[in-house]
Amino acid sequence: MLNQTTSDALFTQAKDLIPGGVNSPVRAFRSVGGTPVFMQSAAGAWLTDVDGNRYVDFINSWGPMILGHAPAVVLDAVRAALPHSLSFGAPTRRESELAQLITTMVPSIEKVRLVNSGTEACMSAIRVARGYTGRAKILKFEGCYHGHADAFLIAAGSGALTLGTPDSAGVTAGVAQDTLTVPYNDLPALHAAVAANPGQIAAIILESVVGNMGLVAPQEGYLPALRALCTEHGIVLIFDEVMTGFRLAPGGAQQLFGIVPDMTTLGKIIGGGLPVGAYGGRADIMNQVAPAGKVYQAGTLSGNPLATAAGLAQLRYLHEHPELYAQLDATTARLADGTRQIAQELGLNYTVNRVGSMFSLFFTAQPVNNLEDAKQCDLPAFGRYFHAMLERGIYLAPSQFEALFISTAITDELVDKYLTACRESLIEAHGL
Numbered sequence: 001m002l003n004q005t006t007s008d009a010l011f012t013q014a015k016d017l018i019p020g021g022v023n024s025p026v027r028a029f030r031s032v033g034g035t036p037v038f039m040q041s042a043a044g045a046w047l048t049d050v051d052g053n054r055y056v057d058f059i060n061s062w063g064p065m066i067l068g069h070a071p072a073v074v075l076d077a078v079r080a081a082l083p084h085s086l087s088f089g090a091p092t093r094r095e096s097e098l099a100q101l102i103t104t105m106v107p108s109i110e111k112v113r114l115v116n117s118g119t120e121a122c123m124s125a126i127r128v129a130r131g132y133t134g135r136a137k138i139l140k141f142e143g144c145y146h147g148h149a150d151a152f153l154i155a156a157g158s159g160a161l162t163l164g165t166p167d168s169a170g171v172t173a174g175v176a177q178d179t180l181t182v183p184y185n186d187l188p189a190l191h192a193a194v195a196a197n198p199g200q201i202a203a204i205i206l207e208s209v210v211g212n213m214g215l216v217a218p219q220e221g222y223l224p225a226l227r228a229l230c231t232e233h234g235i236v237l238i239f240d241e242v243m244t245g246f247r248l249a250p251g252g253a254q255q256l257f258g259i260v261p262d263m264t265t266l267g268k269i270i271g272g273g274l275p276v277g278a279y280g281g282r283a284d285i286m287n288q289v290a291p292a293g294k295v296y297q298a299g300t301l302s303g304n305p306l307a308t309a310a311g312l313a314q315l316r317y318l319h320e321h322p323e324l325y326a327q328l329d330a331t332t333a334r335l336a337d338g339t340r341q342i343a344q345e346l347g348l349n350y351t352v353n354r355v356g357s358m359f360s361l362f363f364t365a366q367p368v369n370n371l372e373d374a375k376q377c378d379l380p381a382f383g384r385y386f387h388a389m390l391e392r393g394i395y396l397a398p399s400q401f402e403a404l405f406i407s408t409a410i411t412d413e414l415v416d417k418y419l420t421a422c423r424e425s426l427i428e429a430h431g432l
Ligand SMILES: Cc1ncc(COP(=O)(O)O)c(C=O)c1O
Pocket: 117, 118, 119, 120, 122, 145, 146, 147, 148, 207, 211, 212, 240, 241, 242, 243, 267, 268, 277
């Protein structure tokens, strides 16, 4: 048994002070049971908790730590920036350098605005799309998560789905009526929704590869059809690449699939582990943003000097080392294929979905192409598996409805460690 004495004590204290004891719901282990592990430090592929237990990290702060924890290239950049200022609240050279790199790497982005989180990026992007089109409604997909702005907490994925609150309390009927939802990977449903709201939809926003109902890939032809539909109806197509940006390819999912959206939202990797988000797109759309245009959006700490230093260093490194993407792909293929094979050998035949360096093991033998498919999973068995893996030093997302994120710090030896733990944990979780 893991010694979690200090984590347990800290969680008890935190619950008196912080709602549910955590600052983001999915961390609370609610859907897998038990108490969350409180972390102390991290380096490379490894996390160390407050009781001294060590784990190989397969979440990587939900994506940002693509180079593993504490990479020298990012730490050095932050150290160099530190003495100059923690925040200016005034423009800096590095913001333009970061913007330049983003526009170079991401095909759809001609102009970009930095914000502080993925939520801010998505919230701002739909405001801009509304300002640009003069239309009120947006369309999102069931089980996709775009942060916690009111307009997105309708059929939301991630922690909201995990906790059974995909439609959050506190979101007014007035807001909800402007958010249309349809199942992911279902073109007839999408066409029907657009046809039923002629000239009213400002934007369609989606995770072009979904990570927030577990990992779900777009089916063949889905993204091109979506692109064509948006062009035909004058709808702003927004790819939420908060997870997939700079991860699935240097230019994100849009580069991988060869589809150019009108706008893109970014987060996670772009901050190298510090709080940053961004939204960008075609210049004529982005020129609507204040002070260039009439759509207001602002931020006291936006373009923060430490966050831009970390993000710029990480993005530069990725840009200069494109070979890392083949490495990530090969490592994750070994993990995902190995998991699938183990499940088959044990007679479980569970579904494993993978795109690049993201993957999910779904506790169902049925294919998973949308939220309804993902909801068929055996959640109690997943909870037992999660804890069996944790005992063996493997840190997974504490929810069936999240993807795993692989870093360049995962070596072949660590893949072997994961696969051994996976076999033992599946056996333990199912009493085989
Ligand atoms: C696809 C996607 N969009 C938006 C967000 C919101 O980002 P943040 O948590 O930084 O607000 C997240 C993650 O939380 C995400 O996975």
